[in-house]
Amino acid sequence: MLVGRCVFWGCRRRLSALAVASLSVTSAYGAELPFATATVASQDIVRERVLDGTVEAVNQSTVSAQISGRIAAIYYDVDDYVPKGSVILRFRDTEQRAQVAKAEADVREAQARLAEAEKTLERVEKLHVTKLISKADLDRARANRDASRSRLEAGEAVLAQAREQLAYTVVRAPYAGIVTARHVEIGESATPGKPLMTGFSLEQLRVRVDVPQQMVEQIRSFGKARIILPGGAAAESVPAQGITVFPYANKESNTFAVRVRLPDSVEHLFPGMLVKVAFEVGQRTSLAIPAKALVYRSEVTGVYIVNADGTVVLRQVRPGREVDDGMIEILAGLSEGERIALDPIRAGVYLKDAISGAKQ
Numbered sequence: 001m002l003v004g005r006c007v008f009w010g011c012r013r014r015l016s017a018l019a020v021a022s023l024s025v026t027s028a029y030g031a032e033l034p035f036a037t038a039t040v041a042s043q044d045i046v047r048e049r050v051l052d053g054t055v056e057a058v059n060q061s062t063v064s065a066q067i068s069g070r071i072a073a074i075y076y077d078v079d080d081y082v083p084k085g086s087v088i089l090r091f092r093d094t095e096q097r098a099q100v101a102k103a104e105a106d107v108r109e110a111q112a113r114l115a116e117a118e119k120t121l122e123r124v125e126k127l128h129v130t131k132l133i134s135k136a137d138l139d140r141a142r143a144n145r146d147a148s149r150s151r152l153e154a155g156e157a158v159l160a161q162a163r164e165q166l167a168y169t170v171v172r173a174p175y176a177g178i179v180t181a182r183h184v185e186i187g188e189s190a191t192p193g194k195p196l197m198t199g200f201s202l203e204q205l206r207v208r209v210d211v212p213q214q215m216v217e218q219i220r221s222f223g224k225a226r227i228i229l230p231g232g233a234a235a236e237s238v239p240a241q242g243i244t245v246f247p248y249a250n251k252e253s254n255t256f257a258v259r260v261r262l263p264d265s266v267e268h269l270f271p272g273m274l275v276k277v278a279f280e281v282g283q284r285t286s287l288a289i290p291a292k293a294l295v296y297r298s299e300v301t302g303v304y305i306v307n308a309d310g311t312v313v314l315r316q317v318r319p320g321r322e323v324d325d326g327m328i329e330i331l332a333g334l335s336e337g338e339r340i341a342l343d344p345i346r347a348g349v350y351l352k353d354a355i356s357g358a359k360q
Helices: 094-129 135-167 213-222 344-359
Strands: 024-026 037-039 041-057 060-064 069-074 087-091 170-172 177-182 195-200 205-212 225-228 237-239 242-249 255-261 274-290 295-297 300-306 311-316 318-322 327-332 339-341
Touching: 087 195, 094 135, 205 213, 205 274, 213 242, 213 255, 213 274, 295 344, 300 344, 311 344, 339 344
Parallel strands: none
Antiparallel strands: 024 311, 037 339, 041 205, 041 274, 060 195, 069 087, 087 170, 177 195, 205 255, 225 237, 225 274, 242 255, 274 327, 295 300, 300 311, 300 339, 318 327
């Protein structure tokens, strides 16, 4: 006996008998079936609101010049991957190296003068003990020693500054990332503050979402969300690692900006891409079945139903999103308490064999 039944988007419609018709066959009552079954039950499922968001890089910056000079070499260009700490460009450093050399010479001179002043002070102190020189001579020797020590400290400070200026001639990447813009050319002069190169890191990404003000308190309360990957089904998502809600609303749109942190190193996501973010806003009760029980026929999704009288039925259902523990929500086509086949392949073979036997 063939029975047709379809429930889709809350409406009943007729479909082709071969593609989506509900097929049934009656076996002997109480006969053991060659596949496992489960009872459809309701469970608490997270209620979500899905909004559009834009992917952003957490680390995104422009490296600027810290000295005046001429660009001597550029090692990376747009779309190049730059490891953390790598040299991205160099300035001509002739002047800076000369300043370092002069400062080092001044430090050596100050060290020699300090050593001489300390020896002189030592001799004067011995002579003062024997009353051969006055207290004024001793004070002058001590003052000369202190002045020599101060000149050495000043020279060391100048040397540190010169070395820092030399280090500024080599520009390094503050983090690993991709170059998005190059602002200078080789031979071009740069002054402090001039942009040199812009880039971002793909290791840490986030999504910015404009949230209606009526949802903000729910989002703050639950603090959970998942990012649905572009081009994938609703089940293809990654959990948010954190949510930051801005403490003020946009006065023009009356929306709150929310930042949703992505896990590190998510593949195929780049800044500027549009994704969907599902925010947890409550719970609801719904039917759920194991995802492995679903059977796919072209554009139709169904399950095999096993009735109490031994009738096996292929029925179309409308699945929702995947929930915890490999379960999938069923929005239409099933009722609580119905039995379903957990192995759709065996159930399909069983149904086909039973129909063939009935025809004979």
